[in-house]
Amino acid sequence: SDPEVLEYLNRTQPALRQLAEFKLRHPKPIGILTTSAGKLVELREITTLNSDSFSNQYFIDSLSHSDAERIPERVVHAKGIGAHGYFEVTHDVSKYTKADVFNGIGKKTPVFGRFSVAAQNLGGNDLVREQKGLAVKFYTREGNLDFLCIHIPVFFYKDPLEFAPFIHSAKRNPRSTVFDPTMRWDFVTKRPDNLHGQLWINSDFGLPNGYRKMNQFPIHTYEINNKHGEKFYVRFNFISNQGIEFLSDETAREIGDIDYFNRDLYNAIENGDYPSWNLEMDLMTMDGLKKLDYDPFDLTRLWKKGTYKTIQIGRVIFNQNSDNQFRDQEQSAFNPGNLVPGIPGPMDNVFRGRRFSYRDAHTHRLGVNHNKIEINKPLYYKVYDRDGVPPVRENMKDAPNYYPNSFNGPVPYVDPSRPKERLVIYESNAVDLEPAAEFYNEFLQTEGQRERLVNTTVRSILPIPPELQRRVIRLYTLTDEDLGTRVAEGLKRALRMPPPPPPRVIRLNPRNSNDHHRQHYYST
């Protein structure tokens, strides 16, 4: 009720008034301070000055806990923000999938979502041209269902063996420590399947205006099946109800806030402006698949118009910020292999690689019991796994710890409608530049869009070695002659431009004896 406090709360954005709000909710201290083992801390223990610090358990606890408070950051998508919410079914899709979570109009399922930037380290810059991610964990009655998505509808490669080199080339140079376009362009030109995704990233669609204003795509072609065992092939899409907006590099520089995406999402949710996405699926039947003149399982290409229909399923709404980002977001373990009956999932090789990679990454990052951490815990589980790095929770108490057994440990169930066989797909390793050419000529609809793609590419290849620049232009020309020519001409023009002036800095005169820096150096 203090007018000064009210005025402060009104004037300040939610992300900057979090502590003031905590105090409003807790007008008195929330309790007596303790050590981690629960001993009450006495006032004289909160300083070590003029005392025997190594008799002070509070001091030892504090120092040694902070020494160990970092865990490995994610190898990709390290920086992000998490929020809680729910999924609500809005349409009847029982014809296509028996997944309980998608059946029963009005049914709500709790979800946890994590929004992220792909190549930045923890604490990195949101305002960069990189794929932005959204991972959603649905806590369904049939186990956790995880979708991991990026904001462009195509992926970079078809062979999971490209994961490590792709990531290395997109992250920091191990010697210089800085992001290095030479590595990235070298890899793209050596593995041209990456080109289509790279064009998306360098186009107007590369940098969304915040996490709320982007669509999200799990990309893979998923197999789904109904209760009669009939199979369908789908690509899921999360379509933003906030609309989609993108930023130019110039606007991003003007905004200049490395936490722009996190701040925007957090503030919106705190203000009750809950972001939501419609979940839909582009669907093909088995008969439809047979008639195609392209590979619908290829992650590096879009499905062609007219070959599928789009079915609405429901919507995801995020209506609560996490009250502890480390507990929820940093400890969250999303795995695309977490699927439910009725969604057997994708068959392609990248997906098979991912089934292994995420599980392995989570064991490294969070320990082998990562699915027992609260944020990852399914609603129901009965396992034969035991022990390992905590948390083990009740560790299945005294139930039999081997299967099969004769003593009523958990038993598998029988699903009579599970399709008997799965499609086996053969993937071609031929380089196909058609999807990239289609993106340039058809997907981009205006000259302005093409011009900006060319300009962004030129800026990006300007610092790389001439031989590599020639290789980029050769690849672009092979993709589309006009695109290659324009990049070549743009590069020639850019090379003739004078280098930008050095940044303006504040200089202090070291010979000025009034300079307090100098006094500081001498004061010791």
Ligand code: HEM
């Ligand atoms: C061979 C292919 C791929 C491999 C090996 C791979 C591997 C990984 C790994 C190891 C992580 C970090 C996991 C963690 O520590 O929690 C990760 C995160 C992520 N990946 Fe992938 N990935 C692949 C392809 C993809 C694709 C195709 C997509 C999207 C369509 C994708 C979206 C994401 C997202 C959104 C995250 C962040 C998850 C989070 O918020 O925790 N990845 N990936």
